[in-house]
Amino acid sequence: MSQIIADSYEILQQIGSGGGGVVYLGRHLRLGKLVVLKADRRDLTARPEVLRREVDALKNLSHTYIPQVYDFVAENGVVYTVMDYIEGESLDKPLKRGERFSQAQVIKWACQLLEALCYLHSRPPHGILHSDIKPSNLMLTPQGDIRLIDFNIALALGEEGAVRVGFSRGYASPEHYGIDYSGLGATQGVRDEAATRLEEDPATVVSTGAGSSSTGRRTVLLDVRSDIYSAGATLYHLFTGRRPAQDAKEVEAISSKEVSPAVAAIVQKAMEPDPDKRWQTAAEMLRAFERLHENDPRTRRRKRRMAATAGLLALCFLAGGGMTFVGLKQMERTQNAMALAGYSADALEQGDVTGAIQYALQALPQKRGLLDPDDTPQAQRALAKALGVYDLTDGYRASRSIPLASEPLKATLSPEGTRAAAVLQGKVCVYDPQTGAQLAELEAENSALSDALFLDEDTLVYAGPGALTCYRLTEDRALWSGQPATAIARSADGSTVAAVYKEESRAVVYAADGSQRAVVDFNGRQQAVTVNDGFADPEDALLALNGDGSLLAVSFADGGLELFDTTGGDGDIQLFDGSDYTHFEGGFYGKYFAFAATDGGDSVCAVIDTAAGEQTGAFADQTPFHVQSDESGIYVSQDNVLVRLDPKTGAQTELAYTEKDIDAFVHGAEGSVVATEDGVRVFNNQAVELGRSDGGDRGDFLALAGGRTLAASRDVPALRLMEREEHPALVTYDPAFAHDEARLSADGRTVMLFRYDAFRLCRAEGSVLTDVTIPEAQQVYDQQFRRENGDSWLEVVYNDGLVRRYSAVDGSLMGEEQGPVPSGDQYEEFFTDRFKITSPLHGTPEVYDRETGKLVTRLEPDAYLTYVTQVGDYIITEYISAQGDRYGLLLDGNCQVLADLPRLCDITPEGKLVFDDKMGTLRESRIYSLQELLGLAENSLKEEIK
Structure with missing residues (x-):
């Protein structure tokens, strides 16, 4: 157990x-x-x-x-x-396995470690000392960053320093052992019994006394330079693979074969036995690493040697070694470009669009030298995807990931989506979601129960330290403050704010100007509050105001639930005097109050008519209900379905349906955002999915406003944002007509939507010309839309070889003829100027050189190839995925993928790409050259800077 x-x-x-x-x-x-x-x-x-x-x-x-x-x-x-919990492994483990790290890798970790020490050493009043920095206390995350862990022996520094508590052999400074080398010669020093115990070779020495150690002459205290020594010793081990000697004077110097002289000098200075000769602050040591490039003697010498190097390379070329040298360098840079393309894809998956573009650009150097390879197709593919040039469906796309100093305790958007707020430990940070810039950092009540919410785009009400605070962002000032508060609620009309402080048995109700309207007495009861309110808010308690602030709904730790009349009247409604329910959620919709209550096993969802004081509907189940109720309606999710609930009739309108159970959701005027274990999805009010983020983060906090969504997880220090994108339509149609394919006529005047048993012919503006039922549909073997010599038709092939052709002008039957009986294996061949492409029903399409017959490459392994079209120097392949989705790939002249073409449905005679969103719109795009993509990327980054 x-x-x-x-x-x-x-x-x-x-x-x-x-x-x-x-x-x-x-x-x-x-x-x-x-x-x-x-x-x-x-x-x-x-x-x-x-x-x-x-x-x-x-x-x-x-x-x-x-x-x-x-x-x-x-x-x-x-x-x-x-x-x-930090996912990953501590750096001592790869060291024990004999792994070595590149200099660039360790420098990156060194800067992160020193940034953490800068923060610790500057904490008021006198700073915090970690005291036990070593590889086993550096966690390497899957993202390649480090975290400095194990603070149980951290020390708060006094004005003079701190006494030692614990340290690890080889990484500890002389001061940790009670040895003071400051101002003394190399053979001198002050020692105490800790240094004697050191010689007994303990892994870690822990002081047993309550005070500092002394030899009778002076006390040896630790200060920030002691951490700097340990940081240097840790970097020494990471750079060299050797654990440093425990005596600072016996540490073997780092050789120039292991690291550059400039790096070795930084580490050597950090490990000086005399603390006065070390870096005096972590910031000083950090600056030394950041300025390595300009300070490295080899960098300065490189400029002087450029002319000589050029001559030497020329001689190498003349000697016949030049091509080998260039080839190796090009191979190395190609591999690097492919890795950067992978980083771009990872960044895009995490919602970091800017980072994805930057990685792709690094893989596509615009200034090409002799040693640079040709642009890698993978990099161009990554750039096209990061820019989203071929993803033309109207919907929500990842727009930004805003990094936070720590995991959020709460997160939300303003009513119009122009501001985002995150509650962190002891502070509230406000951001511009469009640029990611931080607009404000406000001190908050140091509790995970602390709330923050927007009254409007410029006004934030939050749990300040010791007082509910209303803050005006543009004026950078507090408008008013009230009593201490953690949980906060606001009325829909913005006129009223209610607040409760932790376990206090009352709520204070304020007008929008900060004046106190009422105090609601809970009669000795209190809301459910965790014993440790610094960890996270389980959000088991319900606190909600109705539209005009006249009613306040409050749940209690004893399972009670009551509606209080904040006007001083007798309109209180007691729903539960007490119960076994431990979790409550809900709110008001006009005169209705809807809520869900759960005890961990059973769950109930109910709607109350507050005017009549009666229940209008209720549900009970062992599966939990989730409820949101506001001025737009009542919304309930259970299992994998989200519905809007009519409080009068009980009718349900489906708003979202997912494969996995819905963990959380939020509904707004534009639709719904739901979170499952697979990620976050956005649906419109017709339950059509408009976007998704599959980064894998839990959607503990969700918001939707102003064409923007926010998702945040308690486990990830970031805000993930998506924005709605809209694109001009080429053709509109009624999405109620189900179809497999959509094709434009040769003259562009009509569009044919077809499936195996029927087709619809529409004019370009969307009006229906005709609907045609295909006879004997069960015998249809294949369908192909043809365009030749300015004419267009749908060709229907039957199992017995009969071929019927239907006009794309008016839908009429153009004629029929008996052809050969199809083989039934669905094998097809496609031809371009240079290649023959074979497409079996089950198997991977293969590309052969038409002249030599040799196999050139293989195409998509897990999809069925349906069309191949040559457009100038490009080749476009179209597929049906195993899930039945249609998509295309843009290939170069060597059949290497340059871009993904989601929902590609057609290619016009002029070489334009046509996309079908299956929601009533066809959209068109040209094929973008690499130079055009680079220009778009440059403009995107310029806008980002603005």
Whole structure:
């Protein structure tokens, strides 16, 4: 049976141990979020105030390269610190496997580590010292970044420094051992018994005294330079693969064969035995790494040697080695370009469009030199996809990923979608979702229960430190403040705000100008509040105002649910005096109040007519309901379906249907955003999917406003944004007519929508010319739309070889003839100027050289090839996927893919691409050259800078 800590955390497995304690992987029971629990080995009864002081300091930390500390709990005499679970492995593991890292890799990690130390060392009042920096305390994430972990021995610095608590052999500074080399010669130093214990070769030495060590002459304190030494020793190991000697004076110098002289100098200075000779701050050492390029002597020498190198290369070419040299360099750069194209695809999947464009551009150098390879098709494909030039369906596309300093506790959009806000640990940050720029950083109540919401595009009300605060963004000032608050609700008309502070048994109601309208007494009851309100808000409590603020809905920890009349009248409505329900959600729609309640096993959803004081409908099930109710309607999800519920009739209108269960949703005027374990999807009000983000992040926080969506996960320090895109239509049609293919006539005046048993012929503006039923549809073997000599028709081939042709002008039967009986294997061959392309029904299409007959390449392995069209130097292949979706690929003259063509349905005689969104619109695009794509990318990045 698994162990439960503090009724909140389930220990799953031990994942590490050391001198400081045992480390466990755990799970927050309510939220399902993975966490790390560090069981401290120090004696709780001896010095609990020390541990509490450390963790309280660490809970306020918020930095990209530092895991968030959430909780400090004691269970059966053991102290547990609860913090973020960082996916990946610590850097000591690849070192033990004998892996070596490139200089560029380690420099990147060095800068991230030093940024984290800059942050720690600058924390008020005097900074925080990590004290045990080493490879095993650097976690490498799947994204290739590091996180500095294991803060259980971190020290809060005093004005003079900090006493040592623990350290690791080889990575600790002389001060950690009680040795003071400052201002002394190489053979001198002050030692204490810690240094003697060091010689007994412990892995980690832990001070047993409560005070500092002294030899009788002076006390040896730690300061930021002690962390700098440990950082240098850690980098030494990462650069060289060797653990540094435990005595600073015996550390073997890094050779120039291992790293550049400039890098070796930075590490050597960090590891100076005399702290006065080290880098004095992490910021100073960080600047040294950032300026490596201009300070490296080899960079300066390179300029002086350029002329000589050019001459030397010329001699190499004359000697016959030039082509080999160039070929190897081109191969290396081609591999690098392919890797960058992969990075571009990854960035796009995470919603970072700008990053995707930048990676693709790096893979496509515009200034080509002798050593540069031809542009790789993979890079051009990545750039076209990042720019979205061929994705012409109206809908929502990933537009931006805004990085946060830590995982969000709450996130939302303003009513028109022009502002985004994220609640982090102890602060609220406001962003421009179009540019990603941070507009404000406001100090907040240090609680995960803290809310923030917009009253309008410029006004934010949030849980400030000790007071509910209303803030005007453009004026950069607080308009008013009220009583302490964490949970906040606003009325639909914006006239009223209600707030509750943690477990207080009352709510304070304010007018929009900050004046206090009412105090609602809960009669001793309180809302459900987690024991540790610094970790995350399970959002079990309901707090909602109706449209004009006259009613306030409140749920309670005892399972109660009540509607309070905020006007002072007798309009209170008690729905549950108490119950077993532990989770509530819902809100008001006009005079109706809709809610869902769950006890972990059973769930109920009900609608109340507040004017009549009666229930108009209810549902009960063992599967949880999720409810959103606002001035636009009542919306309920269960399992994988989202519906709009009519409060009078109980009629349901489907708004979204997904393969996996819906975990969360939000509905707005433009449609719905739903989150499942597969990602986030956007639907219009007709339940048609308009966009998706399959990054894999949980959609714990969702918002939809102003043609923009926001999704954020408690586990990922970022806001993911999508924006609605619209494109001009070439042809419109009634989407109610189901069809497999859409083709334009040769003159562009009509469009034929067809399937195996029928077709519809429409004029270009969408009006219907005729509907035709294809006779004996069950015997149809194949259909092909033909264009020849300015004429167009649909050719229907039957199993017995009969061929019928229907006009694309008026839909009439042009004639029929008996042809050979089809073979039935669906084998086809296509021809271009240079190639023959074979397409079996089951198997991968193959490309052969028409002159030599040799196999050139293979095409898409998991789709059926339907058409091949040559357009100038390009080849366009069209496919049906295993899921029945149609798409195309743009190929170069060597049949290498240059671009994806989603929903491609036709290619006009002029070589234009036509796309069918299956929602009533055909759209057209030209084929973009590489130079055009580069120009579009440049303009996109310029707009980004603006």
